[in-house]
Amino acid sequence: MNTNPVISFNNVCFAYDQSTVLEDVSFNLFERESASIVGPNGGGKTTLIKLILGLHQPLSGTISVLGNTPKESSVRIGYMPQSAHFDQSFPIQVLNVVLMGRLGKRRNPFYTREDKQAAMQALDETGLADCVARSFASLSGGQRQRVLIARALACDPALLLLDEPTTHVDPAMEEQLNETLAHLAKRLTVITVTHELGFVSRRVDRVLCVNHTVKLHPTSEITGEIIQEIYGSDLRMVRHDHQCSEKGHHHA
Amino acid sequence: MPDFFQALCDPDIAFIRYALIAGILASIAFGVIGSYVVVKRISYLAGAIAHCVLGGIGASLYLQQVHGLTWADPMLGALFAALAAALIIGLVSMYAHEREDTVISALWVLGMSAGIILISKTPGYTDPMSYLFGNILMITSADVWAVLVLDGIIITIGVIFYNRLQALCFDEEFTRLRGIKTRLLYLLLLGLTALTIVLLVRIVGIIMVVALLSLPAAIAGHFCGRLWQMMLVAALLSMGCIAAGLYASYSFDLPGGATIVLLTGGLYLVCFGYKALRH
Numbered sequence: 001m002n003t004n005p006v007i008s009f010n011n012v013c014f015a016y017d018q019s020t021v022l023e024d025v026s027f028n029l030f031e032r033e034s035a036s037i038v039g040p041n042g043g044g045k046t047t048l049i050k051l052i053l054g055l056h057q058p059l060s061g062t063i064s065v066l067g068n069t070p071k072e073s074s075v076r077i078g079y080m081p082q083s084a085h086f087d088q089s090f091p092i093q094v095l096n097v098v099l100m101g102r103l104g105k106r107r108n109p110f111y112t113r114e115d116k117q118a119a120m121q122a123l124d125e126t127g128l129a130d131c132v133a134r135s136f137a138s139l140s141g142g143q144r145q146r147v148l149i150a151r152a153l154a155c156d157p158a159l160l161l162l163d164e165p166t167t168h169v170d171p172a173m174e175e176q177l178n179e180t181l182a183h184l185a186k187r188l189t190v191i192t193v194t195h196e197l198g199f200v201s202r203r204v205d206r207v208l209c210v211n212h213t214v215k216l217h218p219t220s221e222i223t224g225e226i227i228q229e230i231y232g233s234d235l236r237m238v239r240h241d242h243q244c245s246e247k248g249h250h251h252a
Numbered sequence: 253m254p255d256f257f258q259a260l261c262d263p264d265i266a267f268i269r270y271a272l273i274a275g276i277l278a279s280i281a282f283g284v285i286g287s288y289v290v291v292k293r294i295s296y297l298a299g300a301i302a303h304c305v306l307g308g309i310g311a312s313l314y315l316q317q318v319h320g321l322t323w324a325d326p327m328l329g330a331l332f333a334a335l336a337a338a339l340i341i342g343l344v345s346m347y348a349h350e351r352e353d354t355v356i357s358a359l360w361v362l363g364m365s366a367g368i369i370l371i372s373k374t375p376g377y378t379d380p381m382s383y384l385f386g387n388i389l390m391i392t393s394a395d396v397w398a399v400l401v402l403d404g405i406i407i408t409i410g411v412i413f414y415n416r417l418q419a420l421c422f423d424e425e426f427t428r429l430r431g432i433k434t435r436l437l438y439l440l441l442l443g444l445t446a447l448t449i450v451l452l453v454r455i456v457g458i459i460m461v462v463a464l465l466s467l468p469a470a471i472a473g474h475f476c477g478r479l480w481q482m483m484l485v486a487a488l489l490s491m492g493c494i495a496a497g498l499y500a501s502y503s504f505d506l507p508g509g510a511t512i513v514l515l516t517g518g519l520y521l522v523c524f525g526y527k528a529l530r531h
Contacts, residue, residue, distance in 0.1 A: 053429060074429045081425065090291055090422055091476050100419045104430035109412050135477035155430070 004067065006031050006159055006189045007052060009214070012061035014047055020212075021047045025061070027216040029206065034185040037193045039210035045193050048210055049163060052191075053079060066158055075104060078157030078188075080148045082164050088137060095132045097147050098122055101154025122153035126180055142173035149180070160190045167195070256502045268502060271388040271455055274399045275494035275512075278451040281406040283487025285448040286469035287479060288410075288441055292421040295466040297345065297442065300356045301337045302449045302461050304363030308333020309383050310370030317374045326383075327398065330453055334446035337363060342442045346435055364458075386457030386509030388498070395454055402447050409444060417441060418479050455494070456509035463513045464490060467520045474527055493519065 005028040012025040022044045029035055039045050050056040051063055054070030065073040101122065102115035123129050126146040131139065136147065145165055152160055165181065166174045184190055209215045260269050289298050312329025315321045337359065344355045371380050382390060419427040420437050428434040452461050472485035497512030
């Protein structure tokens with residue numbers, strides 16, 4: 001395993017005005033370690049992402065991403081925001097959404113042939129090559145997610161950061177998406193934010209549990225107790241006992 | 253009274269010809285910028301910019317009459333006020349996230365009331381009505397040239413920055429992460445919107461200009477799957493509405509600006525109703 005940390009947080013604190021969101025966050029993620037960010041809503045998942053992307057500045061502590069400051073590295077991160085974030089009726093072709101990943105590569109204000117090839121390749125990789133000329137608005141939820149993953153890939157990223165890539169996606173499509181992600185994880189560091197813990201334990205090497213602070217676990221360590229610790233013991237629905245016990249048996 | 257088409261050729265009432273040419277030329281800018289305004293959802297900001305224009309008009313009329321500054325043409329004042337308003341409103345919407353709408357409403361009325369006061373303090377009689385609701389009687393060949401020049405600027409910038417502006421409207425955060433200076437780009441878009449608004453203040457007036465900016469683009473948005481198609485269709489719709497509105501206003505002796513805007517609004521409602529009924 002490579003010893004260069006892809007993401008390194010050192011005693012990071014962050015607050016919006018008066019309320020502290022993240023406190024004393026320290027962790028290292030290494031190259032090609034796929035990680036999932038989990039935690040309750042309001043626990044600081046989105047804040048953590050924005051810190052990694054350099055959209056927020058930490059109150060104290062240091063962050064390094066791909067060996068530089070988050071701001072300097074942001075062009076090397078392929079970021080996929082949540083799909084709720086988009087105007088569903090925006091008049092735009094799939095190809096042009098993906099081409100946005102090529103913006104800022106050079107000073108030329110127009111896309112080059114090379115850009116279009118990169119965009120086509122990214123669409124190919126996410127299984128959407130047939131949809132190039134369709135309008136983004138006419139796609140299903142799962143197809144839109146894939147277009148946005150393709151857009152993140154078109155950035156030629158060293159790190160993929162996907163915010164809830166499987167929400168609004170039906171189970172069959174989710175399976176396909178997970179396969180795509182597993183495939184990508186072979187050549188890239190892939191970080192996904194997710195609500196679902198079952199999904200985490202199957203594919204991912206590390207889990208970042210975010211609730212006011214961040215704890216890094218290898219997936220084999222995730223047990224019912226840890227999940228309860230993150231979410232609070234009164235939330236029965238997040239236990240996913242089936243998945244946890246399966247992993248637990250492996251270790252026992 | 254001669255018929256509309258004869259009137260277009262009549263040298264004694266050249267303003268009708270100028271109004272039609274200026275309207276058709278301005279429609280191109282309206283289609284392009286109106287589409288950006290609609291997909292970025294900033295027609296409210298465009299409304300505020302338009303109303304601040306009156307402040308600039310008032311100031312230049314006052315400077316002309318009271319201080320004898322003959323170069324202070326009302327359209328120059330309008331241009332200056334629109335660009336200044338775009339800059340201030342842009343900065344407010346970027347940095348004052350809380351109560352953004354309140355601040356913008358305040359600028360909206362401040363610009364307008366400053367204009368009314370300055371016009372009322374200008375010696376001689378100036379009818380603010382003609383600026384608020386448009387007056388095609390005031391249109392000269394100089395306006396046509398001004399529209400042509402501004403059209404050139406807007407279309408050139410609109411084409412060069414098409415990919416970036418489209419990305420800005422679709423997903424500002426992602427665009428910024430690609431290393432594009434989105435704040436400057438946003439100010440550029442608001443500046444272009446300000447220029448576009450000034451183009452048609454003479455014809456449809458400050459109050460109704462936003463309708464002509466956003467409604468054709470909104471109609472086009474229902475039928476187009478690409479941003480550039482939306483721009484093209486919006487420009488054609490805007491040309492059609494301006495031509496038909498001028499024709500109707502001449503033939504039935506109606507105020508020009510209001511007729512144009514009423515036609516555009518009616519067309520929007522018909523398309524909206526058609527779409528709602530089909531679903």
